[in-house]
Amino acid sequence: MSEQRYPWPAGAATGVGSLPGTDPGEALRVVFGELPDLPYLPELPDRGPGAELLGRTAGLLVELPVELYAARWRLAARPGRDLRRTRDLLERDLDELVEVADGYTGVLKVAAGGPLTLAAGLELPSGGAVLADPGAVRDLTTSLAEGIAAHVAAVSARVPGASVLVQLDEPSLPAVLAGRVRTASGLGTYRPVPVGDATESLRTVLSAAGVPALVHCCAADVPVGLLRAAGAVAVAVDTALLPGDPAGLDAWGEALDAGLGLFAGAVPATASRGADAAAADAVRDFWHRLGLSPAQLPEQVVLTQACGLVGAGPEQARAALRYAVDAARRVADEPDRT
Numbered sequence: 528m529s530e531q532r533y534p535w536p537a538g539a540a541t542g543v544g545s546l547p548g549t550d551p552g553e554a555l556r557v558v559f560g561e562l563p564d565l566p567y568l569p570e571l572p573d574r575g576p577g578a579e580l581l582g583r584t585a586g587l588l589v590e591l592p593v594e595l596y597a598a599r600w601r602l603a604a605r606p607g608r609d610l611r612r613t614r615d616l617l618e619r620d621l622d623e624l625v626e627v628a629d630g631y632t633g634v635l636k637v638a639a640g641g642p643l644t645l646a647a648g649l650e651l652p653s654g655g656a657v658l659a660d661p662g663a664v665r666d667l668t669t670s671l672a673e674g675i676a677a678h679v680a681a682v683s684a685r686v687p688g689a690s691v692l693v694q695l696d697e698p699s700l701p702a703v704l705a706g707r708v709r710t711a712s713g714l715g716t717y718r719p720v721p722v723g724d725a726t727e728s729l730r731t732v733l734s735a736a737g738v739p740a741l742v743h744c745c746a747a748d749v750p751v752g753l754l755r756a757a758g759a760v761a762v763a764v765d766t767a768l769l770p771g772d773p774a775g776l777d778a779w780g781e782a783l784d785a786g787l788g789l790f791a792g793a794v795p796a797t798a799s800r801g802a803d804a805a806a807a808d809a810v811r812d813f814w815h816r817l818g819l820s821p822a823q824l825p826e827q828v829v830l831t832q833a834c835g836l837v838g839a840g841p842e843q844a845r846a847a848l849r850y851a852v853d854a855a856r857r858v859a860d861e862p863d864r865t
Contacts, residue, residue: 533788534692534739534760535634537826538859540851541565543743543763543792544638544696545835546844549574551620555627561848565829567636567694568624568682572837577613580696581648584640586613587674591667593649601650602657625685632688639675641697641742642668642728643720647708648699658708658717661724668728672735679736693740694763695732700725701746704753722753729757741790745834751782761788765833766809780817783827792833794851797843803853806830810858821863830855 531537541562546554546569554569572579576595577586585593585600592610594603603610628635640648646657646664657663679691702708706719733740742754743763754762762782770776783789791813793806807830814824830851836844 531826532786533826534690535788535829536564538855539565539634540830540848540855541636541790542567542569542848542851543832543835544580544694545570545572545837547571547573547837547839547841552623552627555620555623557845557848559627559631561845562852563633564852565634565636565692566628566631567638568620570638570835570837574616577609578616580640581645582609582613583617584645584671585649586610586617587639587678588667588670589673589677591670596650599650600648602652602663604652621681621685624682628686628689630688631686633690634692635682635686635689636692636694637678637682638694638696638743639671639678641695641700642671642732643703643725644697644699645671647703647717650711655711656708656717658703658720664720664724664728668731672732675732676735676737679738691738693733693736693738694743695729695740695759696743697729698743698745700742700744701748701750704750705748722750726753726757729754729759733758741788743790745792751778751787755782755785755787759787761790761829763790763831764792766791766793766806766813767833769813776817780819783817783819786827788827788829790829790831792831794830794832794847794854796832796834796836796839796847798832798847798850802847802850803857806850806854807857807861808864810854811862811864814862824862825855825859828858830858 558566576582592603592606593600594607595609649657703720706716708717739760741761742759745765747768791810793809832847
């Protein structure tokens, strides 16, 4: 038997991050029931501030307290009620995880926002995004790296048989690189972050995790070369936004041929009958256009939804998870079908 090359099982499917609802125990039971090969710790933004991506991640920061001000998260002088609520929500999730994942011994995915998206969304005490201050971005990156490491340790302690896989969500990364992040007034934009600085920020957090880590970016212009250089084991994308032009295909072909994993978001959040077949066909077609070996497809690619499922109804969310599993099985059974 050949040695497993990737930290996830061949023919796997998983979820992106968010689910509808406010009950973490029920959400975890859905995830572990529908995604037996690669479950994840879901986010439940319907619970309010501190349960969404930015607040949940800000709660992981070490020695950088945060607070809500005018419905926006900002760095604060000292810990307060908002930070306590954020951390209490995550602690409840982890307590429920102990119950639902008792005895689990497979791969378990956990997610947090990445340093560039956090810098774009989190404000300085004096106003303006952290992104405006390179020194503050470096401090934020260091703090997040420590927080991610602690979060991985906390999950590992609660589910000792699991192999943790980290997902960093970086939806704002392309805008940060291109200088498209707008100031609070909406009249200006922040200066672009140099590619080298962005790569180093991501590398710092990815390496600090101490376990395999991927980056999820739901934009059209995913900087796949940068993410590979930063040490990501895989990139998660909405497959509908993957490039069709030769230059874009070349960049993806080079990265995937070198072994980068792909979490292919090919199942719509509001998937209907036949979504599994359509998703499998879309992934096979992209792989074929890149000229990559079909035999490698089931090992290297994980099927997911195109985006989070918080906007879907409970049954729709379950169906989207199920369709991803069915699509992954189709790919595993017939990787070279075109």
